[in-house]
Amino acid sequence: MNCKRLLLLSFLTIIFFTNSSAQQKPNVIIINADDLGYGDLSCYGATKIHTPNIDKLAASGIRFTNAHSSAATCTPSRYSLLTGKYAWRKNGTGILPGDAALIIPTDTLTLPKVFKQAGYATAIVGKWHLGLGNTVEKNWNEPVAPGPREVGFDYSFIFPATADRVPTVFLENQTIVGLDKTDPINVDYKQKVGNDPTGKENPELLKLKSSPNHGHDQTIVNGIGRIGYMTGGKTARWTDEELSFTFLSKAKTFINKNKQQPFFLYYALNQPHVPRMPATMFKDTSGLGYRGDVIVELDWCVGEIMKELTYLGLNKNTIIIFTSDNGPVLDDGYQDEAVTRSNGHKPAGPFRGGKYSIFEGGTRMPFIVSWPGNIRPGTSDALVCQVDFLASFAGLFKEDITAFKSDSKDVLNALLGKDKKGRNYLIEQAGALAVIKDNWKYIAPNNLRPYAELTATELGNAPVPQLYDLSNDIGETNNAANQYPEKVKELEGLLQQERSK
Ligand code: NG6
Ligand code: CA
Numbered sequence: 001m002n003c004k005r006l007l008l009l010s011f012l013t014i015i016f017f018t019n020s021s022a023q024q025k026p027n028v029i030i031i032n033a034d035d036l037g038y039g040d041l042s043c044y045g046a047t048k049i050h051t052p053n054i055d056k057l058a059a060s061g062i063r064f065t066n067a068h069s070s071a072a073t074c075t076p077s078r079y080s081l082l083t084g085k086y087a088w089r090k091n092g093t094g095i096l097p098g099d100a101a102l103i104i105p106t107d108t109l110t111l112p113k114v115f116k117q118a119g120y121a122t123a124i125v126g127k128w129h130l131g132l133g134n135t136v137e138k139n140w141n142e143p144v145a146p147g148p149r150e151v152g153f154d155y156s157f158i159f160p161a162t163a164d165r166v167p168t169v170f171l172e173n174q175t176i177v178g179l180d181k182t183d184p185i186n187v188d189y190k191q192k193v194g195n196d197p198t199g200k201e202n203p204e205l206l207k208l209k210s211s212p213n214h215g216h217d218q219t220i221v222n223g224i225g226r227i228g229y230m231t232g233g234k235t236a237r238w239t240d241e242e243l244s245f246t247f248l249s250k251a252k253t254f255i256n257k258n259k260q261q262p263f264f265l266y267y268a269l270n271q272p273h274v275p276r277m278p279a280t281m282f283k284d285t286s287g288l289g290y291r292g293d294v295i296v297e298l299d300w301c302v303g304e305i306m307k308e309l310t311y312l313g314l315n316k317n318t319i320i321i322f323t324s325d326n327g328p329v330l331d332d333g334y335q336d337e338a339v340t341r342s343n344g345h346k347p348a349g350p351f352r353g354g355k356y357s358i359f360e361g362g363t364r365m366p367f368i369v370s371w372p373g374n375i376r377p378g379t380s381d382a383l384v385c386q387v388d389f390l391a392s393f394a395g396l397f398k399e400d401i402t403a404f405k406s407d408s409k410d411v412l413n414a415l416l417g418k419d420k421k422g423r424n425y426l427i428e429q430a431g432a433l434a435v436i437k438d439n440w441k442y443i444a445p446n447n448l449r450p451y452a453e454l455t456a457t458e459l460g461n462a463p464v465p466q467l468y469d470l471s472n473d474i475g476e477t478n479n480a481a482n483q484y485p486e487k488v489k490e491l492e493g494l495l496q497q498e499r500s501k
Pocket of ligand 1: 095
């Protein structure tokens with residue numbers, strides 16, 4: 001062989017190996033919906049709502065029936081997903097206002113950092129709600145740090161908190177998008193700033209009225225009253241009807257840019273969180289009002305991502321995990337007909353309670369893992385939690401995280417359908433804490449209110465120990481604590497042990 005041919009051959013070999021080793025690592029997309037319940041998808045038994053794209057994802061993967069978020073509200077749930085730690089161990093991890101400081105320490109290992117160490121490009125597109133910057137007071141008109149980048153995301157396109165909290169703007173790589181510097185943004189959660197109309201003073205300007213006594217009557221943006229006050233930044237404010245398209249297009253761009261190398265995308269959808277304001281093409285498509293319509297919209301977004309992966313030839317080498325951050329709620333602050341038009345739809349499926357609740361409705365999540373060609377489709381009742389992503393992917397990449405103190409368990413085999421059990425037990429968090437182990441569920445006694453009037457939620461709190469045998473009482477209606485004192489003791493012991501860690 002002459003010298004030139006040898007050179008060419010070695011060059012081709014290098015290209016081949018670089019490419020093939022990159023190809024071997026699967027891309028990972030975690031799609032996290034906001035306030036979507038176990039019963040909100042047709043593949044989980046919904047009959048009044050149709051979610052054909054997510055159903056297709058489920059049919060190509062594993063549909064979990066005993067999978068959980070670690071908390072029944074957004075901030076602690078998302079904190080756990082990204083840090084691998086239970087949020088109840090740390091103060092200040094409750095639902096954050098839109099001007100909060102970052103609550104994830106920048107020197108801790110996180111899920112995106114696990115991917116980065118394995119050579120992945122990482123991104124978050126969607127809802128953040130974990131705080132930004134080091135302080136509450138901050139200049140929103142300059143790049144804000146620390147934030148997603150310091151937590152491990154190479155690229156971020158987010159909104160800071162929730163769709164019902166100011167500032168109602170997007171940040172790309174921690175800089176507000178489309179801001180006119182001559183009209184600076186000012187945000188305040190204590191008092192009104194500037195002269196923007198508020199829902200309280202100018203209800204006649206609202207296109208979506210807030211529910212009585214829920215608040216959501218401060219600064220009006222796009223005809224919707226929000227929590228918190230803001231002024232300025234008129235060109236940067238979002239239009240709610242475009243939220244899903246904006247996030248979807250940024251997610252697709254990230255996928256396209258990184259199609260040649262392994263990537264991790266955390267796609268944090270905001271549907272069906274309030275305010276529910278679907279794009280026009282989805283209005284009145286579900287028959288259940290805007291809550292149903294934004295679920296149809298969410299399903300469409302998932303379908304578009306799947307189509308894009310197929311178009312790029314990445315569908316076989318991409319793991320998609322679809323789940324939600326906490327259970328469902330109908331009236332969470334706006335008069336959007338979610339209650340009056342629910343038509344018998346059961347957003348939490350067979351479970352009791354919902355968002356905010358320590359009953360299963362609060363944290364038992366829709367949860368689908370798809371990896372075409374690599375996992376056998378089916379259902380699994382293995383006990384898994386979003387807090388486990390960190391250790392499971394570290395396991396996949398053979399990263400040694402033994403020195404890292406966390407609550408995350410390597411349940412990779414369960415996620416891939418090879419293990420039917422999952423974790424031994426799990427601590428769930430709402431106001432109170434609960435333990436779920438085998439088919440038993442124990443809720444620690446507490447003095448919190450049992451019922452939230454505003455959202456009509458059974459919170460699951462009681463001053464006495466509660467024990468439910470989920471094998472024949474999935475709806476947690478029959479407290480069996482007196483019947484099984486030993487079981488109560490065992491599970492209370494586990495809880496104490498976890499608390500003292
Ligand atoms: C609550 C809001 C609710 C929602 C929730 C956060 C009131 C009365 N209700 O405090 O509308 O924004 O916070 O939801 O203010 S979460 O999914 O981000 O946790
Ligand atoms: Ca939520």
